[in-house]
Amino acid sequence: MALIVQKYGGTSVRDAERVMNVARRVTEAYKAGNNVIVVVSAQGDTTDDLIEKAAEINPRASKREMDMLLATGEQISISLLAMAIERLGCPVISLTGWQAGFRTDSKYSNARIKTIDTERINMEIDRRRIVVVAGFQGINRYDDITTLGRGGSDTSAVAIAAALHADVCEIYTDVDGVYTADPRICKNAYKLDDISYEEMLELASLGANVLHNRSVEMAKKYSVKLSVRSSLNTNEGTYVKEVSKVEKMLVRGVTRDNDCARISLCGVENTPGKAFQVFDMIAKSGISVDLIIQSIGNGKTKDISFTVAESQLDIALKLLEEHNSVINAEKITSEKDVSKVSIVGAGMVNNSGVAAGMFEALYDAHINIKMIATSEIKISVLVDQKDAERAVSAIHDKFLSK
Amino acid sequence: MALIVQKYGGTSVRDAERVMNVARRVTEAYKAGNNVIVVVSAQGDTTDDLIEKAAEINPRASKREMDMLLATGEQISISLLAMAIERLGCPVISLTGWQAGFRTDSKYSNARIKTIDTERINMEIDRRRIVVVAGFQGINRYDDITTLGRGGSDTSAVAIAAALHADVCEIYTDVDGVYTADPRICKNAYKLDDISYEEMLELASLGANVLHNRSVEMAKKYSVKLSVRSSLNTNEGTYVKEVSKVEKMLVRGVTRDNDCARISLCGVENTPGKAFQVFDMIAKSGISVDLIIQSIGNGKTKDISFTVAESQLDIALKLLEEHNSVINAEKITSEKDVSKVSIVGAGMVNNSGVAAGMFEALYDAHINIKMIATSEIKISVLVDQKDAERAVSAIHDKFLSK
Numbered sequence: 001m002a003l004i005v006q007k008y009g010g011t012s013v014r015d016a017e018r019v020m021n022v023a024r025r026v027t028e029a030y031k032a033g034n035n036v037i038v039v040v041s042a043q044g045d046t047t048d049d050l051i052e053k054a055a056e057i058n059p060r061a062s063k064r065e066m067d068m069l070l071a072t073g074e075q076i077s078i079s080l081l082a083m084a085i086e087r088l089g090c091p092v093i094s095l096t097g098w099q100a101g102f103r104t105d106s107k108y109s110n111a112r113i114k115t116i117d118t119e120r121i122n123m124e125i126d127r128r129r130i131v132v133v134a135g136f137q138g139i140n141r142y143d144d145i146t147t148l149g150r151g152g153s154d155t156s157a158v159a160i161a162a163a164l165h166a167d168v169c170e171i172y173t174d175v176d177g178v179y180t181a182d183p184r185i186c187k188n189a190y191k192l193d194d195i196s197y198e199e200m201l202e203l204a205s206l207g208a209n210v211l212h213n214r215s216v217e218m219a220k221k222y223s224v225k226l227s228v229r230s231s232l233n234t235n236e237g238t239y240v241k242e243v244s245k246v247e248k249m250l251v252r253g254v255t256r257d258n259d260c261a262r263i264s265l266c267g268v269e270n271t272p273g274k275a276f277q278v279f280d281m282i283a284k285s286g287i288s289v290d291l292i293i294q295s296i297g298n299g300k301t302k303d304i305s306f307t308v309a310e311s312q313l314d315i316a317l318k319l320l321e322e323h324n325s326v327i328n329a330e331k332i333t334s335e336k337d338v339s340k341v342s343i344v345g346a347g348m349v350n351n352s353g354v355a356a357g358m359f360e361a362l363y364d365a366h367i368n369i370k371m372i373a374t375s376e377i378k379i380s381v382l383v384d385q386k387d388a389e390r391a392v393s394a395i396h397d398k399f400l401s402k
Numbered sequence: 403m404a405l406i407v408q409k410y411g412g413t414s415v416r417d418a419e420r421v422m423n424v425a426r427r428v429t430e431a432y433k434a435g436n437n438v439i440v441v442v443s444a445q446g447d448t449t450d451d452l453i454e455k456a457a458e459i460n461p462r463a464s465k466r467e468m469d470m471l472l473a474t475g476e477q478i479s480i481s482l483l484a485m486a487i488e489r490l491g492c493p494v495i496s497l498t499g500w501q502a503g504f505r506t507d508s509k510y511s512n513a514r515i516k517t518i519d520t521e522r523i524n525m526e527i528d529r530r531r532i533v534v535v536a537g538f539q540g541i542n543r544y545d546d547i548t549t550l551g552r553g554g555s556d557t558s559a560v561a562i563a564a565a566l567h568a569d570v571c572e573i574y575t576d577v578d579g580v581y582t583a584d585p586r587i588c589k590n591a592y593k594l595d596d597i598s599y600e601e602m603l604e605l606a607s608l609g610a611n612v613l614h615n616r617s618v619e620m621a622k623k624y625s626v627k628l629s630v631r632s633s634l635n636t637n638e639g640t641y642v643k644e645v646s647k648v649e650k651m652l653v654r655g656v657t658r659d660n661d662c663a664r665i666s667l668c669g670v671e672n673t674p675g676k677a678f679q680v681f682d683m684i685a686k687s688g689i690s691v692d693l694i695i696q697s698i699g700n701g702k703t704k705d706i707s708f709t710v711a712e713s714q715l716d717i718a719l720k721l722l723e724e725h726n727s728v729i730n731a732e733k734i735t736s737e738k739d740v741s742k743v744s745i746v747g748a749g750m751v752n753n754s755g756v757a758a759g760m761f762e763a764l765y766d767a768h769i770n771i772k773m774i775a776t777s778e779i780k781i782s783v784l785v786d787q788k789d790a791e792r793a794v795s796a797i798h799d800k801f802l803s804k
Contacts, residue, residue: 005730016458054485056418061485069481072474076452079471083456083463094470099545120545143501144521156444 002167003125004029005041007135007157011174012231013077014044016321019281022231023084024235025172026130030090035125037166038379039157040081041137042073063108067147069339071097074153082132092130098145100131102138102156110149113156115165117281125164134162151212158215162222169224171211172231176205177238178210181254182395185389188401192252194239199252202344202378216240229242250354251345251399253363256388258339261313261371262292264305265320267330275304278320285319287312291340291373291380302332305371338370341390342380343395354399355379361398367391404569405527406431409441409537409559411574414633415479416446420620423488427574428532432492437527439568441537441559443485444475465510469539469549473499476536478557484534494532497522500547502533504540504558514550515540515558518565524733527566535562560617564624571612573613574633580605581611583656583798587791590803594642594654601654602628604746604780616684621796651755653747653801658790660741662692663715664772666707667722669732680722687721689714693742693775695784702785703732706772709784712738716756740772740778741790744782745797756780763800769793 006026010363013019022040030036054061078094080375085092115391124131135153140146148155154171161169181189191209195203197220198266204213210228219240221225229237268274275294282289287308295303308316313334318331358379367390371382383391408428415421419745424442432438438497452471456463480496487494503519526533537555542548550557556573563571580602583591597605599622606615612630621628621642631639677696684691689710698703710718724735750756760781764771769792772783785793 017454019459053418053478053482057421057482058485058489060489062488065481065484065488065496068484069497072477075474075477076455076471079467080459082467082470083460086464086467087460087462096470096547145498196450249632385645 001033001035003035003037003164005037005039005157005161005166005169005383006172007153007170007194008041008172009153009174010041010044010046010233012172013040013081015375016080018231019080019187020087021170022081023088025231027085027088027090030130035128037121037125037131037133037160037164037352038081039133039153039160040074040077041081041135041153042070043077046073046076055184056225059248061157064144066106067145070136070147071145073132073267078132078134079150080263085130085132090130091128092132093124094132094134096134097122097137097156098143100133100160102159104138104140104146104148105135106140106142106144106146108144108146111138111140111146113159116159118160118163121160121164132401141269154215155218158222158226161224162218164182166224168227169219170229170237171215172229173210174230174232175210175228176230176233177228178240178253180252180400181392182256185256186254186393186396188393188396190402192238192402193236194241195252195355196346197242198242198377199344199346200240202297202342202375203253203255211240214281219287220333250348253342254392254396254400255342256339256392257342258385258388259310260338260382261308261310262305262307262335262338262382263316263320264303264333265302265327265329265331266303266333268304269328270300270302274302274327278304279306281319282308282316285315287316287319289383291371293371293373307338335370337385338382339385339391340380340382341388341391341395342378343399344378346377348377348379357398358395361394364390365390365394369392404567405435405439407439407441407559407563407566407568407571408574409555409572410574410633411441411555411576412443412768413448414574414685414745415442415483418482420633421445421479421486422489424483424574425490427633428483429487429490429492432532437530437567439523439527439533439535439632440483441555441562442476442479443555444472444513445479445482448478466546469510469547472549473536473539473547474796476538480534480536486712487532487534490661492532493530494534495526496536498536499525499558500545502539502562504561506540506542506548506550508542508544508546508548510546510548513540513542513548515550518561520562520565520743523562523566526772543631551618555577556614556617557620557715557767559674560620560624560626560628563626568626570629571621572629572631572639573617574577574631575612576632576634577612577630578632578635578637579630580642580655580800582654583794584658587716588656588795588798590795590799592802594640595638596643597654599642599644600746600779601746601748602642604744604777605655613642631690652750653745655746656794656798656802657742657744657746658794659744660787660790661712662709662740662742662784663708663712664709664737664740665722666716666735666785667729667731667733668705668735669703670706671730672704676704676729680706681708683721683725684710684718687717689718689721693773693784695773695775700747709740709742711771737772739787740784741787741793742782742784743790743793743797744780745801746780748779750779750781759800760797763796764793767792767796769796
């Protein structure tokens with residue numbers, strides 16, 4: 001008898017039909033003799049609807065009250081899913097975040113799970129009940145409701161799988177698994193059978209949009225075996241686990257992220273501490289910086305370029321211009337219609353041929369590279385947004401054609 | 403500094419505008435130097451919408467899961483109202499039923515409050531925060547969410563007022579207070595300044611629809627002073643309190659209830675235990691019986707008549723016909739389009755003139771009386787539904803014209 005944690009996102013439970021569909025999957029796993037814990041998100045657009053309701057009343061509502069409001073979304077999902085499972089004749093109980101023992105810190109709207117008191121869940125499992133748990137939420141030391149922020153339900157599922165030493169944590173989504181590239185833009189993309197945590201982390205942060213990084217990091221930390229699969233078919237998904245077997249294939253996937261913009265500070269005085277000044281200021285204003293490049297410069301001055309999310313470009317520019325008396329750049333330039341294209345694969349750093357191959361593929365496709373950045377297991381380039389899809393296909397076919 | 407409990411129903415918070423309106427009233431009371439606890443119901447049609455969602459998935463969902471679902475309605479209201487109060491610049495915190503310490507028995511969908519652990523509320527009040535509490539809900543000994551059933555939010559408000567020895571519990575509704583009759587059907591009806599618990603109990607159960615009986619009973623038990631008033635204007639409402647002053651006016655109000663139907667068992671054998679047989683059977687099937695009359699009969703047989711809610715007439719008739727081999731009535735008759743018209747007033751029983759006056763008023767208006775029943779403080783008659791409004795006006799003008 002295995003212990004399985006299943007997680008279903010908002011689109012998987014968006015209406016009565018989908019809820020019944022999830023209930024059937026859950027009860028199949030249960031009837032096969034497994035103990036099953038199900039973590040669900042709020043239905044479809046519920047969270048957005050609630051945010052809109054709040055904005056009508058107070059656009060600057062406190063985060064504590066927003067969490068109180070938003071937590072109702074998952075409470076609705078768990079009760080409806082439990083009712084659907086009841087209808088299929090299986091014993092079931094729904095639990096909110098606090099009932100399931102999720103204790104978090106007090107950072108409303110973006111809380112971290114501190115501990116899970118598993119007593120209640122274990123008791124229900126011992127009674128052979130299916131346990132339906134509200135994702136995305138917990139309570140803090142004051143017994144106030146908190147929410148976990150983006151990717152919260154994935155994180156809830158992985159945390160409970162870790163706490164109960166579950167055999168597997170299945171993340172159900174609207175795709176079949178993890179692909180070598182986005183199948184919508186690269187016709188030769190194919191599904192990976194398994195992938196390491198590290199590779200998944202790079203893919204997730206690069207816009208593959210399947211699993212949130214936070215949950216992958218937690219899975220890695222507690223060695224939780226993840227399975228990413230579709231809630232709409234029974235295809236085998238992709239396993240994310242400790243170490244994927246040594247393989248010939250070095251490159252595991254190609255991703256594209258359109259949500260970026262480039263900022264360049266040109267002609268900055270070449271003295272120590274300049275980069276610190278710039279990025280400290282930006283970080284303190286809550287803006288996330290991605291790729292960073294500093295040119296060697298001409299001795300007296302240097303250029304600093306970096307990318308931010310497109311939505312944060314204007315704020316970042318305003319900030320830099322206001323403080324240019326300190327930074328003292330000769331010119332501040334920016335560019336919006338750019339994309340980050342990346343390849344990910346373990347051991348890449350030891351094989352300089354990979355980078356060369358990537359650049360060659362882009363050269364052959366006549367695509368200009370604006371910035372380059374590399375890490376242990378990925379290489380990213382910034383290109384014009386109009387070239388991005390062609391870039392993904394060209395690189396994919398170079399490294400990943402079957 | 404007074405401690406005030408205010409309760410607002412679903413229509414009072416049905417949209418953003420109404421929520422802001424309630425927030426203004428609450429903050430006025432707070433700024434006048436009072437400590438304020440606000441109990442709110444779910445917004446407008448929220449509860450009905452949730453019930454519909456559940457019915458789509460499982461029309462026979464367990465009550466435990468229904469309570470889990472329905473409790474979200476008030477959680478949404480409290481957070482929105484807290485946000486509205488934040489916007490007006492007053493310190494505020496919302497609390498769900500369990501956070502506010504409402505402990506109930508385990509009768510899901512119709513739970514009774516057992517105790518209120520007031521520690522959290524008191525702490526918040528000590529910090530001079532406005533406390534917004536979710537009505538209608540609590541948790542049981544298993545830490546599972548329960549709801550209190552009909553009139554639940556009124557009951558929550560009175561319970562918290564009792565537990566904290568509040569100076570007054572203000573029930574805000576869409577009428578100005580308690581009237582001598584329904585102003586929509588009796589143009590001479592006027593508002594009462596105060597009324598005793600007992601009178602209010604009779605008026606509530608007779609269809610005055612202002613306060614649920616359960617909350618009035620609790621207010622009486624713990625001597626909580628109630629004030630019934632409108633959320634849409636600042637008129638003085640009606641106080642419901644320990645003992646209303648001795649007054650000349652014996653009759654306090656006239657009510658009408660259209661939701662009733664008459665059943666008669668004619669020619670029942672005149673032996674002991676017949677009434678018990680009939681009403682025991684009906685009670686066990688969950689049907690509530692109201693007026694009961696048994697004719698003296700002709701010695702060998704008697705007639706038993708009673709009223710039930712119109713919606714339960716068919717079930718009751720079916721039940722009686724199925725068991726007529728035991729009851730052995732010669733004939734079972736019924737009638738749907740009837741109304742119960744009642745007058746209420748303390749001390750009525752000691753004044754036979756009241757009953758006579760009521761019958762005279764009906765006689766003068768050419769209205770036929772089908773059944774009569776009396777209690778300590780009320781006299782009810784059953785009339786044709788088409789005559790009911792005229793009956794109310796005739797009786798009102800006889801006893802209550804100013």
